[in-house]
Amino acid sequence: MLVLSRQRDETIMIGDDIEVTVVDIRGDKVRLGITAPREISVHRKEVYDAIRRENRAAAQVKPEDIPGIARLGKKPPEEGPDKKQ
Numbered sequence: 001m002l003v004l005s006r007q008r009d010e011t012i013m014i015g016d017d018i019e020v021t022v023v024d025i026r027g028d029k030v031r032l033g034i035t036a037p038r039e040i041s042v043h044r045k046e047v048y049d050a051i052r053r054e055n056r057a058a059a060q061v062k063p064e065d066i067p068g069i070a071r072l073g074k075k076p077p078e079e080g081p082d083k084k085q
Contacts, residue, residue, distance in 0.1 A: 024031040
């Protein structure tokens, strides 16, 4: 882990296009401003971990676990003038 010291209004660059700026320091809390391209997601670690857990859980769901999902892949019966109903 790289540990850096920064004062208020000072910035750290990550690569060429991510900026992390110290916006405010109050007691034991530091407020950071992050500028990153839209295609890069930025989350607090606890939110990121929750998203990963939910994605893993969703990936484990089998079609039989969801009522009615099996019908989605089936074609409906054909209808038309030459077909009896």
